Amino acid sequence: MELINDLIDIILHLDKHLKVIIEHYGSWTYLILFTIVFCETGLVVTPILPGDSLLFAAGAFAAIGALEPAVLLLLLAVAAILGDTVNYWIGHYVGPKVFHKENVKFLNKKHLERTHKFYEKYGGKTIILARFIPIIRTFAPFVAGIGAMTYLKFIIYNVVGGIAWVVIFVLGGYYFGNIPIVKRNFTLVIFAIIFISILPGLIEYLRHIIKTNGNKPGK
Numbered sequence: 001m002e003l004i005n006d007l008i009d010i011i012l013h014l015d016k017h018l019k020v021i022i023e024h025y026g027s028w029t030y031l032i033l034f035t036i037v038f039c040e041t042g043l044v045v046t047p048i049l050p051g052d053s054l055l056f057a058a059g060a061f062a063a064i065g066a067l068e069p070a071v072l073l074l075l076l077a078v079a080a081i082l083g084d085t086v087n088y089w090i091g092h093y094v095g096p097k098v099f100h101k102e103n104v105k106f107l108n109k110k111h112l113e114r115t116h117k118f119y120e121k122y123g124g125k126t127i128i129l130a131r132f133i134p135i136i137r138t139f140a141p142f143v144a145g146i147g148a149m150t151y152l153k154f155i156i157y158n159v160v161g162g163i164a165w166v167v168i169f170v171l172g173g174y175y176f177g178n179i180p181i182v183k184r185n186f187t188l189v190i191f192a193i194i195f196i197s198i199l200p201g202l203i204e205y206l207r208h209i210i211k212t213n214g215n216k217p218g219k
Contacts, residue, residue, distance in 0.1 A: 011050045014057040015186045022066050030071060033058055034079045041162075042083030044090060044142045051134060052197050053190045055169035060177025062170070073170055080162035084127070084141040088154055091145025115139035124149060127157035131165035134197050 010017050022029050033054070040049035055076065062069040115136050119126045127149075130140035144154050176182055182189055 011053060012187050012190055014050060014053055014190060015060065015183075018054075018057050018061060019066075022061060029067065030075055033072070034075050037076050037079040037166075038083040038086075040083070041080050041138060041141070042086040044087060044138060046138070051137060052132070052169050053193050055166060056173035056177060056189075056193060057186075059170035059173025059175075060182075061173075063174045063178050069170075069174060073166060076170065077163050077166040080131075080166055081158055084158045084162060085155070087138070087141035088145035088151065088158075091142035092147075093145075095142060095146035115143050119143050124153060124157055127154060128161035128164065131161040132197060134194070 018029075021032060025032065036049055036054060037051070039046045040051045058067060058072055058076070059069075061067050062072050115126075115130070118130070118136055119140065122129055126136075126140050127144060130136045141154070141158070149157075
């Protein structure tokens, strides 16, 4: 429980924690950011790591010269693409064995099934769309690797989605992260980013509930 509370605190106060990391680790900060983005996208068991908000915060620090924008964009894009690639092959090799099991240690079956339904609806575009939706982002390449998509098709969507995700959020932080009202209310901005990110999934879930209730006998 303490670990979860610490993680929540880090996510909600990314600006303060990232500032400390930059001050203490200097250039090693790039490796730390690379690792977090890689794990968030590449390891199906770590969907709760910060993604969108971390990119935005990093972009804000790049704007004040604490990080080099070009290096940040390049490294994090590589981390995102490499992460999804690893996740795809994990899904390819172990996915079929765990997908039909009821209880899988360290793997949330509900998230996996929800991503599978998302994939069935949007097809290959899921790899790009999922980049902007927490949880789905982590499970989409895993589901694709199970057999839903060939690797050649996957890598195209992966590269496009990975670059688009990193560029949009890092540059978003770069150009808007240091506006006075944003800096003063950074936690609220993080909340807004998280809310906007999960909004498509929330809308889809509500539509599913309404549709299910509407199809019940007697309706």
